[in-house]
Amino acid sequence: MSQALIDAIRILRIELGIANERVAxxxxxxxxxxxxxxxxxxxxxxTPSYLATRTGLKAATLTGILTRLEAKGWIERRTDPNDGRSVQLTSTDRFNELRDLYRSGDETVRALALRFDQAERQTITTFLTQVSDAVRTASAALPTKGDA
Known part of the structure; x- marks a missing residue:
């Protein structure tokens, strides 16, 4: 992979991080x-267990976040119909507030994507999906010193 492409991905990561902080x-x-x-x-x-595995957060930290999100109406906890001891988490209709905040950026990306033909868009989508999977795998393997 060329250094220019790696640099572009790094810049994208930075810009997405900044945008997400502003949306939050x-x-x-x-x-x-x-x-x-x-x-x-x-x-x-x-499930909370899935989230802990997916994010690498400790259960105590995740419990606090889930309690806060539920109290503010962002998520719902429901008993798992297949296992009464477990809960399932879903977002509520309040998530539409976030979709509204992301809308301008999403529309800009859609307009940019139209500059490419269908085959090019599929190649870009495949590449970005593979990059996401690779980053997820690499980050899951990193040691953690806590949740701070």
Whole structure:
């Protein structure tokens, strides 16, 4: 992979991080809360155990975040119909507030994507999906010193 491509991915990561911090602030969330909420919305229904594994957060930290998100109406906890001892987490309709905050950026990306033909968009999508998977795998293997 060329250094220019690696640099472009790094810049994208930085810009997405900054944008997410601004979205979190506009929604009255902490950035980590926004990350957890986005995972719940994308992967729901999911369990707290799944979230702990997916994010690498400790159970105590995750419990506090989930309690805060539930109290503010962002998520719902329901008893798992297949296991009465477990709960499933889903986002609520309040997640539409976040969609509204992301809308301008999403529309800009859609317009940019139209500059490419269908085959090019599919190649870009495949590449970005593979980069995401690679980053997830690499970050899951990193040692952690806590949740701070």
């Amino acid at each position: 602030a506009a929604a009255g969330l902490l950035p980590r809360d926004l990350d957890i909420l986005n995972v719940i919305d994308r992967d729901s229904p999911c």
